[in-house]
Amino acid sequence: MSLPPPTLYDPAKHKSLLPQIAQIQADCILQDNTLATFHPDKYGRMDMQRVLHYWLANSKQVEQGTRAIILQFADDNKEELAGYVSVYMKVSETRPFLGVVEKMMVSPLHRRRGVARQVLGMLEEVAREKGRWLLELDTTVGSGAEFVYPKLGYKELGVVPNYGVDPKGNLVDGMYFYKDLREQE
Structure with missing residues (x-):
């Protein structure tokens, strides 16, 4: 079954989906x-109020114009989310063209269906429209995302040792990527 086109998050229309967004993050x-x-x-339990509060803050950033969130619904009924990604667009006079890709999450129930490709494709369109032609992102070494990003045109910048603490308390390495959207024009 093919996926419907992704949807740009609109706080006025989609705020009721924030618990689903938070749940996908917790599941991942x-x-x-x-x-x-x-x-x-x-x-081994997540404090869902904290995760939901985080997404409420992201929703406010969408209202302020410093973030965009792309939603991928599982099917045309637009009730169940399959995944999402966001781009943070910091106000900056020195890097007004930068977008930081954050929280690309795909529900474990909807993997290997092209969700990442779909949401990142729309994210790149939105970034271009907002004048954000340089995208940066990071992921954990050894995660599935490490192999997805190069397939979608992201170039590896390098590995940072001990860049974060995973949920089990282990120090893990991080990998940074970038994509210059002007190269696709």
Whole structure:
């Protein structure tokens, strides 16, 4: 079954989806040991209020114009999310063209369906429209994302040892990527 086109998050229309967005992030942390801002407690549970509060803050950044979130629904009924990605567009006089790709998350229930390709494709369109032609991102060495980004045209910058603490408490290395969207014009 093919996916519908991705959707640009609009706080006025999609705020009710924030619990789903937070749940996908929690699922990725708990099931994949993903470095994604939060850790589970000592009993292996996520504090969903903290994760939801994080996404409420991201929603406010969308309203302020410093963030865009791309949603991928599982099917045309637009009730279940398959995944998402966001781009942070910091206000900067020295790098007004930079977008930082953050939180590309795909629900474990919807993997290997092209979600990453779809949401990143739309994210790149939105970034271009907003004058953000240089995209940067990071991921954990050994994660599935490490292999997805090069397939989508992102170039590896390098590896930073001990760049984060995973949900199990281990120091892990991080890998940085970039993409210059002007190269595709």
